[in-house]
Amino acid sequence: MKFGLYPGCSLEASSREYLESLRAIAPKLGLEFEEVKNWNCCGASSAHAIDHLFSVALPATILAQAEQQQLKDLVVPCAACYSRLAIAKIELTENAKVRNELQAKYHLSYTGTTNILTILDVLERVITPEVSKQLPKRFTKNVVCYYGCLLVRPQRITNVQRVEDPQQMEEIVKTIGAHPLPWGMKTECCGASFSITRTELVGKLCGRVLDDAVCRGAEAIIVACPMCHSNLDMRRSVIEHVTGKKYTIPVLFITQVIGFALGLTPAQLGMTRHFVSTESIVSTSV
Amino acid sequence: MLQDQKYRSTLSGTLYSKLGIHVERCYQCGKCSAGCPAASAMDLKPSIILRMLQVENERYDREVLQSYTIWLCLSCHTCSTRCPMEIDIPRVMDVLRSESLRQNLIHPRAKDIVAFHVSFLNTIKRFGRLWEVGMIVEYKIRTRHFFQDVLLAPVLFLKGKLTVVPHKCVSIKQLFTWKKQESSL
Amino acid sequence: MARIGVFVCHCGENIAATVDCEKVAKACAQLPGVAYSIDYKYMCSDPGQNLIREAIKEKNLTGVVVAACSPRMHEPTFRRACAEAGLNPYLCEMANIREHCSWVHPKSEETTLKAIDIVKTIIAKVRKNQPLYPIKVPVTKTALVIGGGIAGIQAALDIANAGHRVILVEKEPSIGGHMAQLSETFPTLDCSQCILTPRMVEVAQHPSITLYTYAEVESLTGFIGNFVARIRKKAKSIDEKLCTGCGECVNACPIKKIPSEFNMGLGTRPAIYIPFPQAVPNKPVIDRSRCTYFRTGKCRFCESKCPTKAIRFDQNDEVINVQVGAVVVATGFTVLESTFFPEYGYGQYKDVVTGLQFERILSASGPTLGEVRRPSDGAIPKKVVFITCAGSRDPAKGIEYCSKICCMYTAKHAMLYKHKVHDGQAYVFYMDIRATGKGYDEFVRRAIEEDHVKYIRGRVSRVYERNGKIVVCGADTLLGAEPVEIEADMVVLATAGVANPGAEELAQALHISYDRHRFFTEAHPKLRPVETNTAGIFLAGACQSPKDIPESVGQASATASKVVALFSRDELTREPIVAVVNRCAPPLYSTCVGCFMCQTACPYSAIEREELRTRDGTLVKTVARVNPGLCQGCGTCVAFCRSKSIDLQGYSNEQMYAEVVELFAE
Structure with a gap:
């Protein structure tokens, strides 16, 4: 199956293990990616905080390029990029004023032929029961799936079925042998882009997430968002400082746990790049 | 409702005429403030911001633009997902931030x-x-x-x-x- | 040649201030067919009416036009005056020069000219008016009451006590409805069952009431005074004459784990069951969808234990047709289940219950025998959070309206909880407290002041489970919307009152209208609150909108009085404003071509098929006929008729054209 790919900035730097693991599992799952050429930043949480039209213009440039490359399905692994692109798509297809303004100001044209998919939309298609039967290994851990905000909200953008208790990630990890646990922080915010400016707040919000995960007996937190990952992983010392507790629970990208089940090595999946040791997972999954 | 020029010049007038966001819809149930992950750090809770916009006077409009809250909004959409009146609060915050920047009223x-x-x-x-x-x-x-x-x-x-x-x-x-x-x- | 009298009213200053009434009268006097024209200060006064009566006699009038207010106000007055003077009342019409002219225009020449135009059109119509005669319809003095909750019970008793026969149909195995499920009632805290069961027994024993439980109305045909209802009596699988209600069969049934509807899923029942101890009738039914015998062909334990051999596995549903003169719809409502609320856990937390479930927990006949114990582990909850407006006043969830009863029953719940668990803490999250009945606000204040229920003004954003506690995330909007987090043992959602699942189908079967929330619609929200738009069908209770017990009972009695008034006459007199399909001499018989477009268009099912036959009985053609008992005179069929064969009496096409032509004629 061939998909367009928009990696986004984080996946090339602070969350490069996400992209590395995605690229590593792709051939085994029959996935092929064509990257959007010359892509630019989607504007993330900063552009819309300052100017709306601009926040649409940045992703619109990406969408226009994707359309030029005739990419029918564009997968956007970063939840924040996904949200910005999906919002831009809706604005461009449903808001004539914005569309005309962008056309007039920047000669951006986008007709809406490119579908925008999350990583979960793609994985759910390729990890079929047949694939699941042929896996060399099974990832038999108790896990909690953490969606955060932008994979599920706003609902009119994501069209998620159960917005307060989504099941998409759970269904995927079940097929590779994991036991997803019900928990209470699935769609709570991690603090997102306040990682740098309001680290304490991030520590507090992430503390609640880790607390609940550990409390339920989870051995790993599965994520599909680079911001959620870096806040729960890279900011672990801040979280521990804020809550006054120690947490050893590792945070894994969904592509990494699938990689395990596919028999890839920790190095291939970028496990060494984590701040929190993934030893508990690596040692027992091999 | 929008015939009054004074109305148009207020923030809620702008929100309505430009974006169709009707802050009058807010009936102050407080569900947004109750679910907001950043509420504890905010100086004005989201529902209070909505209330101040409803009053439509210069003083409150200015206080809203000078608030710390608008910069603490994480755009996590928890509020709008649960808002019984379907008010797009994150979008309201976006507009307030732009306006605060434009008028140079950023909270210290x-x-x-x-x-x-x-x-x-x-x-x-x-x-x-x-x-x-x-x-x-x-x-x-x-x-x-x-x-x-x-x-x-x-x-x-x-x-x-x-x-x-x-x-x-x-x-x-x-x-x-x-x-x-x-x-x- | 017509001899029409025109009577122009000043309505004091109401008309005369902007319209020159004298000029209107003079202008009308010049019109063809007008034999007399005069203006007067108050035409509706006795002297005014006398003017009309005398003119009819003296001038030999063949028609009357009163130029005054809206016909909604005084048409009956002037038509009666005409009838008293010997003129067919339907030859009298009103020209509205007040609401349509004097009130909405300034004093000017044009205003007077407009008034003249209005009167001219009505004169043109009256020239074409024909005498009409009221329609007489016989009345079957039996009422059908659908729904055996408190509203249906009250309506049935009131009608029966007035000396009329009543057929009461209830779809559950017992009457009683939601009121039978309640613990105690606000604002007096008297036991719900204690005050309800005497009424239930009275229904069962009343000689004029025929009770069909486990039965449903499938269709309704006919018209006011003359309905025919088709009732399906579902097979109870027992012989009610033989059954003594001993309960041996219930004990014998090996299937015990069926969630009890009466206990809102908190308790269980067997496949053969009596819903609750005070059920009326107190005889079991077999739930065939759950019964082992009906599913596998084996078991029959109940049959072997029955001392009177009353079990009837071979019983069939019985469909009966009954003739009734009036119908009372009292089918009640239901409440949203907790699965409806994403932010409150989609119903996945056992200790998050609905208000109706909490009633069962409080009730002495409930699954915990009246002790407050939470469903998950049976522990006594020490901290209970009550959340009002769960679904109500929530346009995002599709329910804009206030469910009306929740504020009061939540106060009651919190109060009863505190009475039963003295060291417990009760919190109520609310948006507004709507306690507008007699003694209601005092009741809420009592909960707050005497029972120390903590009321927090704010809506709860989220509820989730953590370590066996239910975490409630709310805010206190009276303290700057500061977030409030409560670790509760149990949460009670005052979920919105909504229409019953089958409401739409029933409304369609009965030909009554319903609103977008599927509540049945009254004919007028203020002045005709218990009537439907279909004559002879009335509403009682919460099927029209959520209501508390006093209101349901009040409405049921109001409905009963409407039914009794209807039954007080042997014949009904109806306005002759009905559609008529023309009939003419052979060989044509009627211009109707028998396409029956009118039949599909008619909202009241008033169009029938009539076979026209020659004297020797050979069929000439099948044409439409309007049943005057059903027709409401809306005119839809007239507009639909391709061959222009239908006309509305009193508003015929000819009359309408005459009005329009007059308006444009110079």
């Missing part, structure tokens, strides 16, 4: 958050993509928070998460036409 404690956004956007203006090292350096200069996260840098570098040289340049400078003075909604 929020200056560093604004600095972050500006550093972020400047970096992508220069390089087309985010170059974290460049952005952090600019942010530190703007805020003088020189020592924040200093210890993280070498670890990030060792883990291959910091790139010393920016990515190949993609020019998107033409998109940077927005100015503080003419914020579009």
Whole structure:
């Protein structure tokens, strides 16, 4: 199956293990990616905080390029990029004023032929029961799936079925042998882009997430968002400082746990790049 | 309802006429404030912001634009997902931020958050993509928070998460036409 | 040649201030067919009416036009005056020069000219008016009451006590409805069952009431005074004459784990069951969808234990047709289940219950025998959070309206909880407290002041489970919307009152209208609150909108009085404003071509098929006929008729054209 790919900035730097693991599992799952050429930043949480039209213009440039490359399905692994692109798509297809303004100001044209998919939309298609039967290994851990905000909200953008208790990630990890646990922080915010400016707040919000995960007996937190990952992983010392507790629970990208089940090595999946040791997972999954 | 010129000049008038967001719909149930992950740190809880916008006078409009809250909104959409009156509060916050910037009413404690956004956007203006090292350096200069996260840098570098040289340049400078003075909604 | 009298009213200053009434009268006097024209200060006064009566006699008038207010106000007055003077009342019409002219225009020449135009059109119509005669319809003095909750019970008793026969149909195995499920009632805290069961027994024993439980109305045909209802009596699988209600069969049934509807899923029942101890009738039914015998062909334990051999596995549903003169719809409502609320856990937390479930927990006949114990582990909850407006006043969830009863029953719940668990803490999250009945606000104040229920003004954003506690995330909007987090043992959602699942189908079967929330619609929200738009069908209770017990009972009695008034006459007199399909001499018989477009268009099912036959009985053609008992005179069929064969009496096409032509004629 061939998909367009928009990696986004984080996946090339602070969350490069996400992209590395995605690229590593792709051939085994029959996935092929064509990257959007010359892509630019989607504007993330900063552009819309300052100017709306601009926040649409940045992703619109990406969408226009994707359309030029005739990419029918564009997968956007970063939840924040996904949200910005999906919002831009809706604005461009449903808001004539914005569309005309962008056309007039920047000669951006986008007709809406490119579908925008999350990583979960793609994985759910390729990890079929047949694939699941042929896996060399099974990832038999108790896990909690953490969606955060932008994979599920706003609902009119994501069209998620159960917005307060989504099941998409759970269904995927079940097929590779994991036991997803019900928990209470699935769609709570991690603090997102306040990682740098309001680290304490991030520590507090992430503390609640880790607390609940550990409390339920989870051995790993599965994520599909680079911001959620870096806040729960890279900011672990801040979280521990804020809550006054120690947490050893590792945070894994969904592509990494699938990689395990596919028999890839920790190095291939970028496990060494984590701040929190993934030893508990690596040692027992091999 | 919108015939009155005075109405149009208020923030709620602007929200209604430009975006169709009707703050009058808010009946002050407080569900947004109850679920907001950042509420505890906010000076005015989201429902109070909505209430002040409903009053429609200069004093409250100004207080709203000067509030710390608008910069603390994480755009997590928890409020709007649960809002019984379907008010797009994150979008309201976006507009309030633009307006606060335009009128230069930024809350003193929020200056560093604004600095972050500006550093972020400047970096992508220069390089087309985010170059974290460049952005952090600019942010530190703007805020003088020189020592924040200093210890993280070498670890990030060792883990291959910091790139010393920016990515190949993609020019998107033409998109940077927005100015503080003419914020579009 | 017509001899029409025109009577122009000044209505004091109401008309005369802007319209020159004298000039209107003079202008009308010049019109063809007008034999007399005069203006007067108050035409509706006795002297005014006398003017009309005398003119009819003296001038030999063949038609009357009163130029005054809206016909909604005084048409009956003037038509009666005409009838008293010997003129067919339908030859009298009103020209509205007040609401349509004097009130909405300034004093001017044009205003007077407009008034003249209005009167001219009505004169043109009256020239074409024909005498009409009221329609007489016989009345079957039996009422059908659908729904055996408190509203249906009250309506049935009131009608029966007035001396009329009543057929009461209830779809559950017992009457009693939601009121039978309640613990105690606000604002007096008297036991719900204690005050209800005497009424239930009275229904069962009343000689004029025929009770069909486990039965449903499938269709309704006919018209006011003359309905025919088709009732399906579902097979109870027992012989009610033989059954003594001893309960041996219930004890014998091996299937015990069926969630009890009466206990809102908190308790269980067997496949053969009596819903609750005070059920009326107190005889079991077999739930065939759960019964082992009906599913596998084996078991029959109940049959072997029955001392009177009353079990009837071979019983069939019985469909009966009954003739009734009036119908009372009292089918009640239901409440949203907790699964409806994403932010409150989609119903996945056992200790998050609905208000109706909490009633069962409080009730002495409930699954915990009246002790407050939470469903998950049976522990006594020490901290209970009550959340009002769960679904109500929530346009995002599709329910804009206030469910009306929740404020009061939540206060009652919190109060009863505190009475039963003295060291417990009760919190109520609310948006507004709507306690507008007699003694209601005092009741809420009592909960707050005497029972120390903590009321917090704010809506709860989220509820989730953590370590066996239910975490409630709310805000206190009276303290700057500061977030409030409560670790509760149990949460009670005052979920919105909504229409019953089958409401739409029933409304369609009965030909009554319903609103977008599927509540049945009254004919007028203020002045005809218990009537439907279909004559002879009335509403009682919460099927029209959520209501508390006093209101349901009050409405049921109001409905009963409407039914009794209807039954007080042997014949009904109806306005002759009905559609008529023309009939003419052979060989045509009627211009109707028998396409029956009118039949599909008619909202009241008033169009029938009539076979026209020659004297020797050979069929000439099948044409439409309007049943005057059903027709409401809306005119839809007239507009639909391709061959222009239908006309509305009193508003015929000819009359309408005459009015329009007059308006444009110079």
